[in-house]
Amino acid sequence: MAIEFPRVPHPxxxxxxxxxxxxxxxxxxxxxxxxxxxxxxxxxxxxxxCPPQPLSRPRVVVFAGDHGVAQHGVxxxxxxxxGQMVANFVAGGAAVNALAAVAGAxxxxxxxxxxxxxxxxxxxxxxxxxxxxxDREDAITQEQAEAAIEAGRAIADEEIDGGADLxxxxxxxxxxxxxxxxxxxxxxxxxxxxxxxxxTGIDDAGWSRKTAAIRDAMHRAKAAQGDPVRLLxxxxxxxxxxxxxxxxQASVRRTPVLLDGVVVGAAALVAEELAPGARRWWxxxxxxxxxxxxxxxxxxxxxxxLEFDMRLGEGSGALAALPLLHASIAVLRDMATFTDAxxxxx
Amino acid sequence: MAIEFPRVPHPxxxxxxxxxxxxxxxxxxxxxxxxxxxxxxxxxxxxxxCPPQPLSRPRVVVFAGDHGVAQHGVxxxxxxxxGQMVANFVAGGAAVNALAAVAGAxxxxxxxxxxxxxxxxxxxxxxxxxxxxxDREDAITQEQAEAAIEAGRAIADEEIDGGADLxxxxxxxxxxxxxxxxxxxxxxxxxxxxxxxxxTGIDDAGWSRKTAAIRDAMHRAKAAQGDPVRLLxxxxxxxxxxxxxxxxQASVRRTPVLLDGVVVGAAALVAEELAPGARRWWxxxxxxxxxxxxxxxxxxxxxxxLEFDMRLGEGSGALAALPLLHASIAVLRDMATFTDAxxxxx
Numbered sequence: 001m002a003i004e005f006p007r008v009p010h011p012x013x014x015x016x017x018x019x020x021x022x023x024x025x026x027x028x029x030x031x032x033x034x035x036x037x038x039x040x041x042x043x044x045x046x047x048x049x050c051p052p053q054p055l056s057r058p059r060v061v062v063f064a065g066d067h068g069v070a071q072h073g074v075x076x077x078x079x080x081x082x083g084q085m086v087a088n089f090v091a092g093g094a095a096v097n098a099l100a101a102v103a104g105a106x107x108x109x110x111x112x113x114x115x116x117x118x119x120x121x122x123x124x125x126x127x128x129x130x131x132x133x134x135d136r137e138d139a140i141t142q143e144q145a146e147a148a149i150e151a152g153r154a155i156a157d158e159e160i161d162g163g164a165d166l167x168x169x170x171x172x173x174x175x176x177x178x179x180x181x182x183x184x185x186x187x188x189x190x191x192x193x194x195x196x197x198x199x200t201g202i203d204d205a206g207w208s209r210k211t212a213a214i215r216d217a218m219h220r221a222k223a224a225q226g227d228p229v230r231l232l233x234x235x236x237x238x239x240x241x242x243x244x245x246x247x248x249q250a251s252v253r254r255t256p257v258l259l260d261g262v263v264v265g266a267a268a269l270v271a272e273e274l275a276p277g278a279r280r281w282w283x284x285x286x287x288x289x290x291x292x293x294x295x296x297x298x299x300x301x302x303x304x305x306l307e308f309d310m311r312l313g314e315g316s317g318a319l320a321a322l323p324l325l326h327a328s329i330a331v332l333r334d335m336a337t338f339t340d341a342x343x344x345x346x
Numbered sequence: 347m348a349i350e351f352p353r354v355p356h357p358x359x360x361x362x363x364x365x366x367x368x369x370x371x372x373x374x375x376x377x378x379x380x381x382x383x384x385x386x387x388x389x390x391x392x393x394x395x396c397p398p399q400p401l402s403r404p405r406v407v408v409f410a411g412d413h414g415v416a417q418h419g420v421x422x423x424x425x426x427x428x429g430q431m432v433a434n435f436v437a438g439g440a441a442v443n444a445l446a447a448v449a450g451a452x453x454x455x456x457x458x459x460x461x462x463x464x465x466x467x468x469x470x471x472x473x474x475x476x477x478x479x480x481d482r483e484d485a486i487t488q489e490q491a492e493a494a495i496e497a498g499r500a501i502a503d504e505e506i507d508g509g510a511d512l513x514x515x516x517x518x519x520x521x522x523x524x525x526x527x528x529x530x531x532x533x534x535x536x537x538x539x540x541x542x543x544x545x546t547g548i549d550d551a552g553w554s555r556k557t558a559a560i561r562d563a564m565h566r567a568k569a570a571q572g573d574p575v576r577l578l579x580x581x582x583x584x585x586x587x588x589x590x591x592x593x594x595q596a597s598v599r600r601t602p603v604l605l606d607g608v609v610v611g612a613a614a615l616v617a618e619e620l621a622p623g624a625r626r627w628w629x630x631x632x633x634x635x636x637x638x639x640x641x642x643x644x645x646x647x648x649x650x651x652l653e654f655d656m657r658l659g660e661g662s663g664a665l666a667a668l669p670l671l672h673a674s675i676a677v678l679r680d681m682a683t684f685t686d687a688x689x690x691x692x
Contacts, residue, residue, distance in 0.1 A: 030547060032657050077375070081689055084690060200378065306652070308382060310379055323670075330445065336437070
């Protein structure tokens with residue numbers, strides 16, 4: 001089985017231009033709503049409709065997976081937390097649940113490689129129990145990488161067929177900022193010491209161990225340069241592969257995506273290699289505290305909506321930004337034009 | 347009549363500390379929600395309750411007023427637009443209406459000094475028809491400045507007595523970024539050429555006229571340094587005076603305020619002089635494109651929630667940011683603790 005994605009379509013530039021023109025007719029000085037106008041025009045182009053429809057079914061999918069490297073002192077938390085947090089998501093007690101409720105989004109959690117039992121149907125797409133310790137072994141096999149990409153693709157299809165009109169990918173996995181940094185470092189050819197961050201909050205000794213693990217992983221990844229599936233197998237993991245498949249498929253299906261932080265960002269870099277042009281369908285929700293995130297944003301040429309010093313994952317940064325999309329749509333849909341309102345234009 | 351505000355109370359630092367501690371018990375790494383956590387703790391302190399209550403009645407009050415200086419080529423729009431936009435607010439067709447609906451806020455518009463008929467009860471607090479041309483004459487009399495401050499104070503009282511749990515002040519008035527820049531320049535002792543901006547979008551010739559008007563106004567204002575009421579009378583206007591009274595009274599009444607852009611910011615600087623410490627009850631919704639706004643934020647020591655290249659006024663920037671406050675409250679109210687969820691902490 002070889003992974004192949006169809007050519008990624010373009011958002012509709014003619015509709016984008018209609019939205020730009022419509023903004024000019026609304027009762028406000030031209031361009032005075034700044035990025036809200038850009039967002040509204042972008043969403044119009046993505047939907048192929050001006051004004052765009054309200055987002056009636058935004059969906060967050062949290063991809064959960066454990067990482068063997070977490071056994072080697074790179075995280076402030078033990079691996080058992082991944083499975084515990086999956087239960088917390090299902091029970092509705094996590095940040096993603098609280099923020100999704102405010103932003104009007106639905107939440108789904110999928111166990112791709114959690115090293116614990118998870119309740120049905122969370123484990124429907126499980127590839128294995130934890131990915132390998134990327135500093136010393138491949139995260140997963142080539143076959144598992146392909147299966148995980150297909151799983152992510154299937155999840156995107158399920159959501160879109162179920163009516164999702166905006167997708168957010170989230171992550172949960174103790175240790176997952178280590179493979180994220182290694183993937184970002186490898187793809188953007190950035191030194192380990194530059195991409196390593198504190199994750200959930202490691203101390204200085206942990207930071208040194210993490211840097212060494214990323215360095216060793218990036219060394220192991222040299223042979224995989226330019227081969228995104230092999231890279232995922234070598235230093236990513238099943239959750240990263242599923243995320244990449246999910247993000248690529250969203251773009252193939254013309255569905256806008258609001259990206260989250262560094263883990264989703266690492267998967268997005270791979271998705272852009274799997275399906276070039278996928279990034280045309282993505283917005284950046286926020287800029288994470290994690291240093292590697294900035295290389296993702298630069299590479300994908302995305303300007304984050306929020307800079308809120310967040311570093312949680314779960315899709316939390318994207319969810320905090322989601323109301324801005326609702327606002328941008330309301331501007332195009334609900335504002336009067338100069339003519340309608342009898343207001344003199346400049 | 348001399349204007350006097352009671353001593354401004356402090357938000358409750360003990361409750362803030364309770365919120366900080368509560369954040370540590372919630373199922374997320376410590377501090378990982380960044381500014382969302384700060385916001386939640388700030389709102390807890392303002393409400394004196396941890397967790398804070400959801401904002402059930404946020405209210406935007408748009409202060410409308412014309413300015414004589416608009417007759418002298420400092421704006422891209424004619425003065426008649428102010429009255430037309432008031433009608434648009436009442437009819438629900440403006441940006442403030444669209445954005446307030448998304449953010450769950452109510453909208454009220456008050457005519458403080460519009461140079462046109464406005465429908466009842468919008469004109470209940472009207473002080474006069476347009477303020478003077480501040481480059482050559484006082485904006486309003488000392489008595490009018492005092493009456494306008496009292497009007498703003500009464501409006502804040504009405505809103506708070508009516509159950510408002512968060513206030514946003516907005517502005518509408520062709521030409522109003524000229525007095526805003528003059529006020530900001532005078533209070534922060536910044537050169538006219540540094541504080542002048544493009545407002546709704548003037549051309550280069552208009553920019554030169556505007557700079558000259560601000561320079562002349564700031565020269566006229568030298569005698570009013572240190573006397574906020576006199577400063578409002580000399581180079582502000584009735585709408586600025588009402589805004590300042592509104593903002594000061596909100597703080598006296600322990601009601602949190604989300605500030606908007608440069609016009610509200612100019613009034614906020616004056617309000618802080620009228621009622622020192624008023625700024626403890628304020629957050630900055632966004633950073634406006636208008637160059638003078640940054641001096642407001644520096645002086646008030648506020649970090650804006652959004653940087654969205656907005657420059658509309660009406661409260662639009664604050665409304666775009668309001669969902670972030672809802673999100674911060676949901677985190678403190680709705681997330682499970684490590685103990686409740688059976689999740690291991692670090």
